[in-house]
Amino acid sequence: MAQREGSLEAPTRHPIDWRNPAYYDEGACEKEMERVFDICHGCRRCVGLCQSFPTLFDLVDATDDGEVHGVPKADYGRVVDQCYLCDLCYMTKCPYVPPHPWNVDFPHLMLRAKAIKFKKGGVGKGEQLLASTDVHGQFAGIPVVVQVVNAVNRTRPMRRVLDQTLGVHPEAWLPELATWRFRWGAKNRKPNGEAVRNGQRTPGKVAIFATCYVNYNEPGIGHDLLKLLAHNEIPYEIVEKEKCCGMPKLELGDLDSVAEHKQANIPVLARYAREGWAIVSAIPSCTLMFKQELPLMFPDDAEVQAVKEAMFDPFEYLVARHKDGLLKTxxxxxxxxxxxxxxxxxxxxxxxxxxxxxxxxxxxxxxxxxxxxxxxxxxxxxxxxxxxxxxxxxxxxxxxxxxxxxxxxxxxxxxxxxxxxxxxxxxxxxxxxxxxxxxxxxxxxxxxxxx
The missing domain is CATH 3.40.50 (Rossmann fold)
Known part of the structure; x- marks a missing residue:
């Protein structure tokens, strides 16, 4: 929980007004960035979190009078590009988040700037493809092809190509594609009678949102989750169909694509929520997408809010089962x-x-x-x-x-x-x-x- 001077209230989050044309007003966004940057400059508590804050403070310190108003607006993008929406400044450091009257939400301000950049065509095709996990994941599980792709991706010539086309650093670790997708090999464990008991913290049946990474890259993580549920006699079902949660698109500011992914996922997941299933995702970013970002983007969508309430981190769910006295030890x-x-x-x-x-x-x-x-x-x-x-x-x-x-x-x-x-x-x-x-x-x- 963030600590604020003179307030014991928990931080709160305002909805993201991304469908309002004013959201994409570049001048208004820059004015708000100048206001927030000035507050951050005067505080500097977040300097050790990521590169956004050192970048900002270096820009300020290089001005003639050491104040934010001297930083060229054209340099604001350097701060924005270093933000990867981890949310730690908001949740763990900033004393001025809502309900403080200064109303600082640095990550979502950076998201607005990223959305404006995307709308202006400032994000290249290679970067967009890199964030399209459902696209390059389609090679996973194809006999011979997946082995060839994995082998080629390990070679220096291909890493140079990936550097030049997708902007992937030649030395960065890259996940390999799985030879067999998680969703292909996972079997459901059907409920036997009523699976939910009154007074439990947790529903007694689990719908699993596989995620792109588990499905296409490390299916063993998903299968280990199934083994834990089976050992604890918890019925489970792999959700009927799914698309990427949208987090990679959110990080680019491609909010229209986030909405498209939401439209594919939420109707499916909402059915599980209505039927009393816990929905579990083994990738924290995917879980957070359904718990926080989509509910803030679609605050009036009852199905989005229902999914939010039903969504669990796997260990959040397992520990709650233990508190219910229902987890084997x-x-x-x-x-x-x-x-x-x-x-x-x-x-x-x-x-x-x-x-x-x-x-x-x-x-x-x-x-x-x-x-x-x-x-x-x-x-x-x-x-x-x-x-x-x-x-x-x-x-x-x-x-x-x-x-x-x-x-x-x-x-x-x-x-x-x-x-x-x-x-x-x-x-x-x-x-x-x-x-x-x-x-x-x-x-x-x-x-x-x-x-």
Whole structure:
């Protein structure tokens, strides 16, 4: 929760007025940026969060009188481009977020500027394709093709091509395509009678939103989630159909595409919400999209709000099942020394450290020596792989890489799979390579002794 001078009220979020033509008034947006930048300049609490704030403060400090009004409006875009909408400034640092009368919402102001840039044609085709996860994911699972694509993508000539066409840094870690998609191999576990009990914190049946990453890149994460649900005798169903949650498009400011993705997903997910299912997504950014961004973009859409109320992070759900007295604790296999990273889009869901709670629960039965690291890794969706920003992403992540290497862990882990791989790459560069990288769902499956 953000701390504000003279206020004990929790931060609140105003709806995003993106369908109002005035939202795209560039002059009005610049005027609001000047107002907010001046407040940020006078505070500077967020200087260590991401590169947006050092960029802003360097621009201010380079003016003749050291004030925001001296910064050319043309340079505002340099600040905007460094924001990857992690939301940490709003949720953990800023004393002036609503209901404070100064009404500072830095991330959503940056989103407005990104939306204006997109509307003006300022986002290249390569960057748009990079954010089209449903498009390049279509190669996943195609025999021979997927092996060829993965092999070619590892070669230096192809990495140079990706650099020149999509703006992907030649040294950035890239996920491989899966040889078999999660949605192809996942089987539903049907409810047997009434699955919801009065007084429970959680619905007794789970609808799984697979996400692009789990479906196309690391289906093992999804299958481990299914094994945990099955072990705990929780019925589940893979949602009937799905499209990308829209977060990559949001990061570009392509709000019309976000709306198209919403129109594909929400009617399907709303049915599960109405029927009393918990909806679970194993990627924090996807979960946050349905919990926060879409509800703020469509505040009057009852189906969007219903999905918001039904959406769970997997460990939020499992820990709540434990509090209901319905989670099995028959853990058999010790996990040893685990360095666990809490990703930004997990932190800003305001659910607490649920994955850490699960690891500590396991530690009551078998050996778990837990080292929790709560700081941005620097990856931030597509930001960390882009040519201009990959070195910055590694710089932002250095404190995390060092903290994760503490006491030479047996395994490192993050709820955000992309952050996990970014951390592993950063640790290797720092000379402290990780012995193993496992998703938290995979570690819990191992703790249960499940194959």
């Amino acid at each position: 028959d853990f058999k296999r010790p996990l040893g020394k685990v360095s666990y990273h809490i990703p930004c889009h997990g932190r800003v869901q305001n659910i607490g450290r649920k994955t850490e709670e699960m690891f500590k629960l396991i530690g009551q039965t078998v050996n778990v020596q837990l080292n929790t690291v709560e700081r941005c890794s620097g990856h931030a969706g597509t930001y960390g792989v882009k040519t201009p920003y990959h070195p910055v992403a590694l710089k932002i992540g250095r404190p995390v890489f060092k903290a994760m290497a503490k006491d030479e862990p047996d395994v490192i882990s993050s709820d955000c799979a992309l952050a996990g791989h970014h951390i592993a790459q950063g640790m290797a560069i720092a000379g402290t390579p990780a012995k193993a990288l496992q998703h938290p769902l995979s570690l819990v499956r191992q703790a249960y002794g499940l194959s």
